[in-house]
Amino acid sequence: APAPPPPAPSDVISQQRARIDDLDRQIIDLLGQRKEASEAVQRARTSAGGGRVDPSREQVIIDKYRARLGDGGAQIAKAVLEAFRGPAS
Numbered sequence: 298a299p300a301p302p303p304p305a306p307s308d309v310i311s312q313q314r315a316r317i318d319d320l321d322r323q324i325i326d327l328l329g330q331r332k333e334a335s336e337a338v339q340r341a342r343t344s345a346g347g348g349r350v351d352p353s354r355e356q357v358i359i360d361k362y363r364a365r366l367g368d369g370g371a372q373i374a375k376a377v378l379e380a381f382r383g384p385a386s
């Protein structure tokens with residue numbers, strides 16, 4: 298049987314954009330949850346006399362993102378960590 302015709306580019310674009318919108322909604326929700334957890338750890342550590350930042354923990358996280366997503370993943374991890382870090386203390 299002949300191969301079915303490929304989908305029209307305009308259909309690919311609208312379908313994949315709908316998928317991207319759904320994924321972004323989930324990512325934003327997960328980042329909100331991650332922010333809460335990160336702030337709770339930072340509060341606990343600073344209230345116990347520690348600092349805001351734990352460089353060795355950050356490196357483990359950055360390496361995980363890089364293993365799955367390459368250098369772009371490492372950039373994302375660094376951006377997330379910096380964005381959710383509280384003010385320097």
Ligand SMILES: O=C(O)C(=O)C[C@]1(C(=O)O)C=C[C@@H](O)C=C1
Nearest residue numbers: 335338339349350351352354355
């Ligand atoms: O795991 C910690 O110790 C945290 O404070 C959380 C977190 C993070 O957002 O993942 C934030 C700041 C630290 O530098 C390391 C990691």
